[in-house]
Amino acid sequence: MGKQPNIYMDYASTAPTVPQVVEAMAPYWEHTFGNSDSQHRFGRDAANALEKARSTIADILSCHPVELVFTGSGTESDNLALRGTALAARQNGTGNHIVTTTIEHRAVEATVEQLGDFFQFDITRVPVNEFGQVSPEDIARAIRPDTILVSVMAANNEVGTVQPIFRIGQVCRQHGVLFHTDAVQAAGKLPLEVADCNIDLLAISAHKIYGPKGVGLLYIRRRTPFVPPITGGHQERGRYPGTVNVAGAVGLATAYEIAETIRVDECRRLRALRDQLIQNVLSTIPDSRLTGHPSQRLCNIASFAFRGIEGEDLVVRLDQTGVSASTGAACSSGEPEASAVLDAMGIPQEWGTGSLRLSLGRFTTEDDIARVVGLLPDIVAQLRSHS
Amino acid sequence: MGKQPNIYMDYASTAPTVPQVVEAMAPYWEHTFGNSDSQHRFGRDAANALEKARSTIADILSCHPVELVFTGSGTESDNLALRGTALAARQNGTGNHIVTTTIEHRAVEATVEQLGDFFQFDITRVPVNEFGQVSPEDIARAIRPDTILVSVMAANNEVGTVQPIFRIGQVCRQHGVLFHTDAVQAAGKLPLEVADCNIDLLAISAHKIYGPKGVGLLYIRRRTPFVPPITGGHQERGRYPGTVNVAGAVGLATAYEIAETIRVDECRRLRALRDQLIQNVLSTIPDSRLTGHPSQRLCNIASFAFRGIEGEDLVVRLDQTGVSASTGAACSSGEPEASAVLDAMGIPQEWGTGSLRLSLGRFTTEDDIARVVGLLPDIVAQLRSHS
Numbered sequence: 095m096g097k098q099p100n101i102y103m104d105y106a107s108t109a110p111t112v113p114q115v116v117e118a119m120a121p122y123w124e125h126t127f128g129n130s131d132s133q134h135r136f137g138r139d140a141a142n143a144l145e146k147a148r149s150t151i152a153d154i155l156s157c158h159p160v161e162l163v164f165t166g167s168g169t170e171s172d173n174l175a176l177r178g179t180a181l182a183a184r185q186n187g188t189g190n191h192i193v194t195t196t197i198e199h200r201a202v203e204a205t206v207e208q209l210g211d212f213f214q215f216d217i218t219r220v221p222v223n224e225f226g227q228v229s230p231e232d233i234a235r236a237i238r239p240d241t242i243l244v245s246v247m248a249a250n251n252e253v254g255t256v257q258p259i260f261r262i263g264q265v266c267r268q269h270g271v272l273f274h275t276d277a278v279q280a281a282g283k284l285p286l287e288v289a290d291c292n293i294d295l296l297a298i299s300a301h302k303i304y305g306p307k308g309v310g311l312l313y314i315r316r317r318t319p320f321v322p323p324i325t326g327g328h329q330e331r332g333r334y335p336g337t338v339n340v341a342g343a344v345g346l347a348t349a350y351e352i353a354e355t356i357r358v359d360e361c362r363r364l365r366a367l368r369d370q371l372i373q374n375v376l377s378t379i380p381d382s383r384l385t386g387h388p389s390q391r392l393c394n395i396a397s398f399a400f401r402g403i404e405g406e407d408l409v410v411r412l413d414q415t416g417v418s419a420s421t422g423a424a425c426s427s428g429e430p431e432a433s434a435v436l437d438a439m440g441i442p443q444e445w446g447t448g449s450l451r452l453s454l455g456r457f458t459t460e461d462d463i464a465r466v467v468g469l470l471p472d473i474v475a476q477l478r479s480h481s
Numbered sequence: 482m483g484k485q486p487n488i489y490m491d492y493a494s495t496a497p498t499v500p501q502v503v504e505a506m507a508p509y510w511e512h513t514f515g516n517s518d519s520q521h522r523f524g525r526d527a528a529n530a531l532e533k534a535r536s537t538i539a540d541i542l543s544c545h546p547v548e549l550v551f552t553g554s555g556t557e558s559d560n561l562a563l564r565g566t567a568l569a570a571r572q573n574g575t576g577n578h579i580v581t582t583t584i585e586h587r588a589v590e591a592t593v594e595q596l597g598d599f600f601q602f603d604i605t606r607v608p609v610n611e612f613g614q615v616s617p618e619d620i621a622r623a624i625r626p627d628t629i630l631v632s633v634m635a636a637n638n639e640v641g642t643v644q645p646i647f648r649i650g651q652v653c654r655q656h657g658v659l660f661h662t663d664a665v666q667a668a669g670k671l672p673l674e675v676a677d678c679n680i681d682l683l684a685i686s687a688h689k690i691y692g693p694k695g696v697g698l699l700y701i702r703r704r705t706p707f708v709p710p711i712t713g714g715h716q717e718r719g720r721y722p723g724t725v726n727v728a729g730a731v732g733l734a735t736a737y738e739i740a741e742t743i744r745v746d747e748c749r750r751l752r753a754l755r756d757q758l759i760q761n762v763l764s765t766i767p768d769s770r771l772t773g774h775p776s777q778r779l780c781n782i783a784s785f786a787f788r789g790i791e792g793e794d795l796v797v798r799l800d801q802t803g804v805s806a807s808t809g810a811a812c813s814s815g816e817p818e819a820s821a822v823l824d825a826m827g828i829p830q831e832w833g834t835g836s837l838r839l840s841l842g843r844f845t846t847e848d849d850i851a852r853v854v855g856l857l858p859d860i861v862a863q864l865r866s867h868s
Contacts, residue, residue, distance in 0.1 A: 100522065107519050108724060111510035123498035123693065132494050133796050134805035135487065166553025166695065169713040169723030181599065201722065204712035212568065212708070301724060306510070308553065308695050308726025323710065325595050326556040326588035335588065336556030337495060337688060339695025409520050418521035 100416045101462045105302075105455030106251055106279060106395055107420055111345065112304040112456070118348040119306065122341035130338045131329055140340045147340075147347035154354050155296070155313055156287045163312045163333045164343045168278040168299025169201035171312035172245075174323060174334060175274045175295040176205045179243050180215055182319035189240035191216040193271075195228045196438035199251050201297075202276055206245070216240070225387040226255035226439045234265045243272045248280035248296075252422065252435040252451060253386030254395030256284065263292030272318060278302055282353030283361060283392050294318050298350075300342065304456065305349030309342035361393040364454050367463050371396045371452060374467040379474050385436060385449065394455060399441060400448040403477045405433070408450055411473045417466055420451050487803045488849045492689075492842030493638055493666060493782055494807055498732065499691040499843070505735040506693065509728035517725045518716055527727045534727075534734035541741050542683070542700060543674045550699045550717045551730045555665040555686025556588035558699035561710060561721060562661045562682040563592045566630050567602055569706035576627040578603040580658075582615045583825035586638050588684075589663055593632070603627070612774040613642035613826045621652045630659045635667035635683075639809065639822040639838060640773030641782030643671065650679030659705060665689055669740030670748060670779050681705050685737075687729065691843065692736030696729035748780040751841050754850050758783045758839060761854040766861050772823060772836065781842060786828060787835040790864045792820070795837055798860045804853055807838050 122143060128136030130144045145159065152159040165171045176192070183189050194206050196219045210217040218236045222228050233244060244266050249256045259275055266273035274295035277286055282303040288296055295318065300309035314320060314333065326335030353360075376382055381401035400408070405421030412419050422433040436446040452466065509530060515523030517531045532546065539546040552558045563579070570576050581593050583606045597604040605623045609615050620631060631653050636643045646662055653660035661682035664673055669690040675683055682705065687696035701707060701720065713722030740747075763769055768788035787795070792808030799806050809820040823833040839853065 102523060104516070104519060104521065104523065107524075108514065108516040110512075110514035113511065116510045123503045124500065125497075127495065127497035128805075129491070129495040132491060132805070132807060133793070134491065134800040134807075136489060136491065136805050137494075166557065166726075167723030170553065170711060173711045173713070185599070199713075201713035204714075204722070208708075208712050212572070299724070306726070306728065307724055308729045310723075321595075321599070324557060324560045325591035326560070326586075327591075335591070336554030336697075337686070337694055339553075339693070341693065342695045406520070413521040418515075418519070418523050420519060420521075 106453035165310040171297035172201035177323035181321035183242040189242040230261040254391040300346035493840035537734040552697040558684035559588040564710035568708035570629040576629040617648040641778040687733035
């Protein structure tokens with residue numbers, strides 16, 4: 095095994111920054127290094143690059159550039175969305191209730207927890223079905239006169255299930271409630287036209303779409319009441335102050351532009367690889383099951399549960415054979431917790447601990463799939479024989 | 482003038498990312514691109530780089546690596562410091578009062594404003610003297626039994642005045658109050674040994690020390706009560722969640738290491754250039770004055786007030802002649818406001834509007850100084866004759 099190249103199957107956790115993006119960022123380190131806020135030529139050059147990046151993304155999302163805020167991460171974008179609208183609602187006395195789901199990423203879940211426990215907002219977590227999907231009708235039923243915001247992720251990071259955000263957006267609009275979606279996993283895989291989907295706030299992360307780490311984006315629809323949860327200068331119209339990361343903004347825009355250009359073809363390719371992987375795993379490994387929705391799932395995520403083993407052991411054994419994968423929510427995978435998402439989907443404990451996410455990406459090949467399919471049955475069998 | 486190279490004299494606003502830093506970050510785009518949180522070889526390689534960067538900075542600050550948190554900017558570090566300790570105090574019922582000064586950067590001032598107006602904390606802003614310096618005795622007098630935090634910048638961004646943070650740290654320790662300092666301008670110019678100075682929280686920005694934009698650092702002394710104002714996964718021990726910007730952390734560490742290595746010599750060089758600039762300006766331009774402290778000032782900041790002109794006009798004229806400078810607080814220089822810092826120092830309005838900051842840096846030469854000294858008297862005279 096040692097001679098074979100490593101197989102990276104954790105693209106949902108992070109992706110490499112591709113050469114075109116590295117190249118696009120290059121002028122903004124030493125040459126066009128000005129503070130985009132400065133009133134001189136160095137500042138203007140930086141500001142021009144920043145606004146060009148903003149426009150590129152506005153074209154992709156079909157929104158106005160002023161509606162876009164560059165942040166430090168997808169997590170931060172989610173935080174700004176939830177906290178900014180919650181603080182504004184408190185200031186304006188417009189309500190105290192937030193609706194979300196039981197399978198949100200920690201960036202949303204931990205934030206609504208604090209908004210609930212610390213800031214006394216009322217939180218309703220709408221459950222999901224066995225496929226990890228929330229129903230727009232359930233969202234509608236959870237909305238109350240004092241509801242200020244609905245937050246539902248566009249696609250789940252762990253099982254890849256795509257949520258009916260178009261219909262949830264309609265429900266929110268009908269009820270006059272703001273709609274936030276964490277689109278960190280969906281960006282580059284699904285079309286995200288914010289106006290069509292009635293989305294008021296949308297969070298994206300650069301490094302999931304082959305851009306740099308440390309750069310996020312938040313779409314905030316114009317006239318959305320917003321009190322900045324991070325304060326300082328007037329950068330990003332005061333919504334995310336601090337000297338703007340111009341290179342990062344250019345990197346995000348470049349990465350997103352590439353991802354959108356190749357999206358349809360690349361998703362078709364990945365979907366075929368993903369389905370090959372799923373079919374092989376399910377047919378060769380006893381007591382295995384697919385987690386998440388059978389068809390309404392991201393093109394790049396194959397997620398499984400294997401009865402009676404520990405996902406963490408599985409990831410360690412795969413790593414020893416040169417395959418990088420993850421179990422549970424990748425962003426908190428340092429914690430030896432059972433998957434909260436699978437639990438929320440009603441998957442029994444003896445299956446839920448044996449979760450595995452194999453997420454494919456731009457550099458995944460058929461050979462990679464074949465090798466993983468060849469390795470996995472033995473590894474699962476060995477783990478079962480040891481336990 | 483058009484043929485001459487541009488002269489950048491706005492290093493206090495931002496500095497170029499130097500080639501050694503760009504080079505140090507390079508492996509972390511495409512090659513060692515893993516999520517430092519992942520449990521496989523790509524993750525471990527990223528985590529190793531991250532922890533090496535953290536250790537490098539811990540050595541500089543004489544602290545423990547776990548006390549360091551990588552953030553998205555200096556502004557964000559200040560926000561985390563103030564909000565994190567304020568929320569913890571609220572949770573623990575330990576007090577409701579924050580002491581700061583009248584000349585803080587917007588990252589601190591706007592945050593204490595919101596903590597005061599929105600979250601009902603009590604804020605005391607201790608005034609400064611004509612040199613922009615706060616007295617430790619005044620800080621001591623402002624501390625009350627319910628004071629939780631004192632926030633005083635290490636050096637002012639606009640006039641370069643260095644604050645007596647060693648003695649303020651002693652005062653805070655004597656009173657059992659946390660001490661935060663915004664060291665964004667001081668880093669790389671002053672030694673910052675957090676333990677010696679009794680500093681509990683210290684904020685730094687990478688791009689001011691020739692590192693990348695979009696990366697900040699917050700030192701949080703162990704056992705400092707802290708409720709994270711941004712929530713999500715457990716990265717950075719939950720104090721700043723979100724996938725860590727590994728390249729950025731490596732960039733910050735590399736930049737800071739270089740800055741510390743050359744600090745003493747480079748500051749000596751800059752101080753000589755700065756004093757040459759100050760002496761020439763004051764002797765050749767009538768109705769000009771130095772702002773800030775005559776001797777206790779950052780080695781790289783020369784700041785002036787010229788009676789009866791507008792600083793913004795001055796910056797525009799300088800820009801037309803190829804000199805990049807700033808007026809007022811550089812980070813909010815898009816706003817046509819009179820300098821709040823000069824106002825707080827008691828400088829009369831007719832002087833305060835005519836503020837100019839010339840901040841020198843690693844690529845500033847004697848020729849640059851000579852050219853600016855040659856240009857400035859005529860420009861000031863022209864502006865005066867027009868008004």
